[in-house]
Amino acid sequence: MYIRRSPRPRRPRTAAASLLATAALLVSACSSGSTTTSAGGAADAALAALPQSTPSALAPYYEQKLSWRSCGVPGFQCATMKAPLDYAKPGAGDVRLAVARKKATGKGRPLGSLLVNPGGPGGSAIGYLEQYAGVGYPAEVRARYDMVAVDPRGVARSEPVECLSGRRMDAFTQTDTTPDDRKETDELVDAYKNFAEGCGAHSADLLRHVSTVEAARDMDILRAVLGDRKLTYVGASYGTFLGATYAGLFPERVGRLVLDGAMDPSLSARRMNLDQTAGFETAFQSFAKDCVRQPDCPLGTRGTTPAQVGDNLSAFFKKLDAHPIPTGDAAGRKLGEALATTGVIAAMYDEGSWGQLREALTSAMKENDGAGLLVLSDSYYERDAEGRYSNLMFANAAVNCLDLPPAFSSPDQVEKALPAFEKASPVFGEGLAWASLNCAYWPVRATGEPHRIEAKGAAPIVVVGTTRDPATPYRWAQSLSRQLSSARLLTYVGDGHTAYGRGSDCIDSAIDTYLLDGTPPPQGKRCS
Known part of the structure; x- marks a missing residue:
């Protein structure tokens, strides 16, 4: 799936983070937020609020004192917070969570305190705070x-999930996600199985x-x-899903919440993946x-239609599928269809990257040099020049x-769904459908289900949606704003993924006013 995280900021004041994504489980949203089951279903149930009183078994966590120390980054302090590994068994073991602040x-x-999260899931909130939010x-x-x-929990400095070595990740990211025959399908399934087994x-x-x-729940302990x-x-x-979940669990503890680039929790994974595929197509158009x-x-040149541009890109991908091109990479990686597709999708998150994408495509298509697209793909996966990956994808x-x-639970299910995905995006649909298969082989059964979040009794919550957002389609923001009892849709x-701090004085002013004096924007306010 491609992750939902805000892109690299275009100017210093931004609520956006570094550009990245992953070929793990793809996610997307529903057009209306209804409970239709036509594409995998959505639940009728709403997330239930937890009791207002803190259970005695959790008191030691809520009463702990943080020991702040220098982070090594000027002006920042760091600490370690404990939370129960299993909230159903608070005494059975802890998880250590890394916390940072700038006073x-x-x-x-x-x-x-203003808590920030850049999304993912898997994006480092501390890295984001140190690089962008703190200044x-x-x-x-x-x-x-x-x-x-x-x-x-499980992310970056908070007891990170680990799965594959850098070398094995290189192989995984190059796996063909548009299999042409049973052999290639089996190879893709094996790649997903190996990834899951490593985790x-x-x-x-x-x-x-x-x-x-x-x-x-960890965020409430931190609060x-x-x-x-x-x-x-x-x-x-994804930080909007985390924030909305907090509101659903603790509505009476909601202060000023901004959910930018909103997700829709009422959707099944298949529905989300299909809608996100359409979102990337909208951005590509x-x-x-x-x-x-x-x-x-x-x-193409002036007069070439978007459909023809898409056909030309698809033809280029097909060429790379058969004959990967050099990149000059120290590890010997060539640019095949998988890495090239990821590089193109990376640039869809922010129109500020379109010039870089044009240059990278020109080098690849006319000069047989895949280095530019590889750079975009590596930024998406958070791979450094030494071949090390962050734990983002894991x-x-x-x-x-x-x-x-x-x-999906099998390749047969993916194949049956291919027409719908290819209709949603003639350019990306096939690859994104197959990218949705990875959770079929996960070693742990899912504990969650699609659900609505109402957060009845919460203070006003600002939900922000961008009309041509590729990763969190605007429909999701509309749906979440209808679910949350106190939402204001902004x-x-x-274009681009998320809106705050990315160039619109109208958006920034509305959110800044809300954060500083508590006055939310009027319902339905639109900015450009």
Whole structure:
């Protein structure tokens, strides 16, 4: 699946994070948020709130004191927080969670802590805080709030899920996800099985306890130990699902919540994957229209239609499938269809990357040099120049495969669904359908199901949607805003994944005002 995380910021003040994604379980959303079962189903049940009183067995966690220390990054402090590995058995073992903060920098009445999460699942909130949020949020917000992040269980610095070595990950990311025959299908299935077995071998106990519900409960412990009566939070992409889950579990503890690039929790994995496939097609159509207006577009010239641009890109992918091209990579990797597709999809998250994509495609298509597309693909997977991968992809699969039953349980099911996926995206549909198969072989059964989140009694929650968002289609924001009893839908009419801090003064002003004085934007406000 391709992850839901906000892209690299276009300017210093941003709520976006580094560009990345993964070929683990793909996710997407439903057009209406209804409970139709036509594409895998959605649940009628709503997430139930937990009791307002803290169970005595959890008191030691809620009453713990954090020991802050220097992080090595100027201005930041770090600590380790404990949470129960299994909330049903609080005394049976703990999980250690990494926390970081940057104290409020200015005068004026302090507003407490502002917790941030860039999405994923699997994105490091602490890395995001240190690189962007701690300096990139508007000065007025940073002056009044302690900026805080916790890496969710299984992620980055919080007892990370581990699965494959760098060498084995290189092989995995090059696996053909558009199999042409039974042999290639078997090879893809084997790759998913090997990935799952690696996770099970290295992180067996942790895999059972990295759900979004558990991560949301961890956030409530953090809220308490920070001394905040209510949670103030900005979540992007998957971070919106985490934030909405918190609101559903603890509606009376909701402070000021911003959910930017919203997900729809009422959808099945298959429905989500199909809708996200359509989302990437929408983004590609925008790229195609822009590309042919540029003098350096390798996919067509002025007058070429988006459909023709798509055909030209598909033909290029097919060529790479048969004959990968050199990249100059130290590990000897060539650019095949899988890596090239990931590189193109990486650039769909942010229109600021379209120029880089044009250059990379030109080099690959006209000069037989795949280095540019490989750079985009590596940024997506968080692979460094030494061949090391972050645990992003491992955590992404672990959370998603626990949160929802698999989109597909066999190659036969994928093959039956291919027409629907290819209709949703003639360019990406086949590959994204097959990418939805990985959770079928996961070593741990899913504990979650699709559900609505109402959070009755919560304070106003701002839900942000971008009309041409590739990774979290706008329909998801519309659906989530209808589910949450106190939601205010804020719309950005434009391209890219997420909206806050990415160029719209209208969006930024509305969110900043909400964070600073608690006044949410009017329902249905639209910005461009």
